[in-house]
Amino acid sequence: MENRLFYVMFCMILLLSLCSSENYFTKNVKGEGVLAKNSYVNHPPNPPIVEGPLVGLTRKAYQYNLTLIDPDNDLLIGYEIDFGDTIEGSSCCPIPSNTTLTLYHMWYNPGVYNVKARTKDGHGLWGNWSTPLTVTIMEGDTVPPVVHMLKPNKGLYLSNKRILPFPMNLVIGGITVEVEAVDEGSDVSRVEFYVQGSLKERDYTTPYSWDWYEKSLGRYVLTVKAYDFVGNQVSDEIIVWKFF
Structure with a gap:
């Protein structure tokens, strides 16, 4: 009787010792009791x-x-x-x-x-x-920049020089297109140059200009677009007759 009581007490002490450690009992795939150690418990991420x-x-x-x-x-x-x-x-x-x-x-x-x-x-x-x-x-900047074509400007141009005033923009040879663009809100970010709707150049610094020296023959629509740093934009365009 005393031996049996001693055996029961020994088993209880052993069980308490196991439960107080990092070990615990779980079940394997067969449903049998097995001893697992340091089982991982996942925690959700902290709020960022x-x-x-x-x-x-x-x-x-x-x-x-x-x-x-x-x-x-x-x-x-x-x-x-x-x-x-x-x-x-x-x-x-x-x-x-x-x-x-x-x-x-x-x-x-x-x-x-x-x-x-x-x-x-x-x-x-x-x-x-x-x-x-x-x-x-x-409410921020909603006003677009102001853009103005300075050159060419109703004149006869020969090899990038204005020879005389003229009712239209007549250019013989190459020309440097010059543009003035200002913005009182977020400032001008860039100016783009287009010929017949095709983008030719982007200029990010003043003075804004583009060298138009590719050979051309006939009537062209020259467009400039100015953008500010918040995305407002404005455009200006003229008709240019260009030869060579």
Whole structure:
């Protein structure tokens, strides 16, 4: 009787010792009890850290940084960021935890927007949305630049020189097309030159010009387009008779 009692107490002590360690009992595919050790438990990613401007203007791109964190240090395979007007996301190549992504967004309407994000780990588990970042967007630059063709300008041009005034633009030989473009809002970003609707040149710095020296014969529509840094644009065009 004493031996049996001692045996029962010994088994109970052994069982308590096993349960208090990192080991625990589970079942194998046959349903039999087996001993498993250090079984992995996956946790969802932490809400990302979203950083960026809190005030901005419409039609202007702003940079936001998105820091992705996983408590298990798992690789992350996707993210979504809600800018309040659109949700952008990506299923991407594995990204290490604690990686910071740089994203850009442009709002087209004034208002108050809540920016938040979430991430997905390599096991397909989505984390919670981050605490919203409140962004106030005000009306921005909606006025296009002013553009004016300086050369040619109603004259007879011979080898890039204005010989005399003329009722039309008559060019013999090559000519340097010169343009004036200004913008009081976000400034001029570039000027484009077109002949018969075909883009010939982009100029990003003042003075804006293009050397038109390809051989031509006849009547042409010369168009210039000026853009500002928020996407507003304006154009000007003239008729040019060009020979050689």
